[in-house]
Amino acid sequence: MPSVRSLAPGRRQAAAAVFLAAALTLTACGGASGPPADAKAAAAGKGCIEDFDPAKDYFPVKSTVKHAENFTLRYEKSYQVLTVKEPFPKGKPESYVLVKCGAPKPELTGELASAQQVTVPVKSLYSASTTHLPLLTETGTLDVLTGVASAVAISSAEVLERVRAGEVVEYAKDRTLDAEAVIGAKPDVLMTQGTDDPQYPKLRQAGIAVVANAEWLEPSPLGRAEWVKAMAALTGAEQRAGEVFDTIEGDYRKVAAKGAQAVAAGRPVEVLPGTMYQGTWSMPAGGSYAARLIKDAGGTYPWASERGTGGLQLNFEGVHAKGGRAPVWIADQQWKSTADAVKADSRYGQLKALTGGAVWTNTKAVGPGGGNDYFERGVLRPDLVLADLFALMHPDRAKGHTFTFYELVPKA
Incomplete structure (x- = not known):
């Protein structure tokens, strides 16, 4: 992600x-x-x-x-x-x-x-x-x-x-x-x-x-x-903007509190964010927007302590060595099944999330021209993004959750 x-x-x-x-x-x-x-x-x-x-x-x-x-x-x-x-x-x-x-x-x-x-x-x-x-x-x-x-x-x-x-x-x-x-x-x-x-x-x-x-x-x-x-x-529209933001902030904090409670009751859920692009895996640095969402949802990943707010450019071997055992993979591709992931890069088949865990992608809400609402409305509505992430990391604590941006990639 x-x-x-x-x-x-x-x-x-x-x-x-x-x-x-x-x-x-x-x-x-x-x-x-x-x-x-x-x-x-x-x-x-x-x-x-x-x-x-x-x-x-x-x-x-x-x-x-x-x-x-x-x-x-x-x-x-x-x-x-x-x-x-x-x-x-x-x-x-x-x-x-x-x-x-x-x-x-x-x-x-x-x-x-x-x-x-x-x-x-x-x-x-x-x-x-x-x-x-x-x-x-x-x-x-x-x-x-x-x-x-x-x-x-x-x-x-x-x-x-x-x-x-x-x-x-x-x-x-x-x-x-x-x-x-x-x-x-x-x-x-x-x-x-x-x-x-x-x-x-x-x-x-x-x-x-x-x-x-x-x-x-x-x-x-x-x-x-x-x-x-x-x-x-x-x-x-200052009045309305203030009302909109206050609601978003309040809802975000409520979900973040649930994430903190889940961590306190056990351990952060190990996730693997991102995908390969032209031979390089773009991994969010520990001070990034994506890293904050993962942390607030009650998750973690091996690069969470890396400094910086941008992305880390890694090779597959390095990602697999440190994060390949994560049970949850948070991807960003429009795959209809895990077979599509393997078709995109056969090395994905080595990831635990693909063989015995869960693969999620942020492509549930795509417009007629291919525009992804995650990159449109998701920026203003991090409360909805966080609610999705909490639910996919802690399904037992979010039963009945209706996903807005994320969907589970079916096993092939």
Whole structure:
């Protein structure tokens, strides 16, 4: 069960919305006479500021970041500062100034003087990763999604329906970002998948905000899930995002407590995570997201003490020598039987889990195009992932559990 992500995405924008955004910006920054009555009415309908008061706090609901390590939120009266510490591996921190619609753009100094300023709540968002989609669906803000990189990897029926209806377009079908198409559509924000792209500077120059989402660099499951609050800062769904996360956190802790109880009553269950790819076994390091899930579910594996948050690249012989006797194998391939595993690599037949134990794979919920919901909704819902892992490790303590992401591979 390695720490893997899947890419996907979002877009759209009506000419009327563009005109309204421009009108609100002009009136917010402009003359002493204030916005005309029709603009004020439109602003009120969008939850925007009508009569700006510099002394008033326009963020009555504020998000508190507790688990995420890669982003921070700071609130001022009419704007907030979202800072992503590592927008992509080894990248320098990026800050975004999120200005409440109807408020004048703040005059900033220092590092924030050159920061991108984004009017919020946004009306149109392009998404570069399927992991963003649940952040919108679970907070009731899916209507802002107007573009996705590619629809192939999407598993959400709700999002796919919007793609079919033409409300969401694809801007990187061949995995290459079509900068001209994005610029022509003028989305308020393009949210990245936590990697850099040579086309991003061109988008910024064209006035399109490029905001990094690098949740995949978080080492903890709850840290990844908490990026729902970063998305909410853009969409104005802070209240709902807080409620969603609190429920997820509470449910996760309940399952983790069961895992701890199971260990206290006996021993951690020995598992073997991951599979071979092009001759190399990718094994999660001990400080990784996957390692934390295994530990919290009441399991362990021979590399759990290895330092690092990424993956260890091992050969089969080394994996078999240290972990080949594990009774539970947590794989990530869409196998219909253990015969498929042996067909993929005959050496798998030497593993105890395949011959006398249990092989599980995280492919129970796969969309029509092959998109795996484990890599989509599973990032926001580590409570459901953990519940599955606890049940497959401790079946006697989770009788009647309905699996969300994992399924048992039948014996051949």
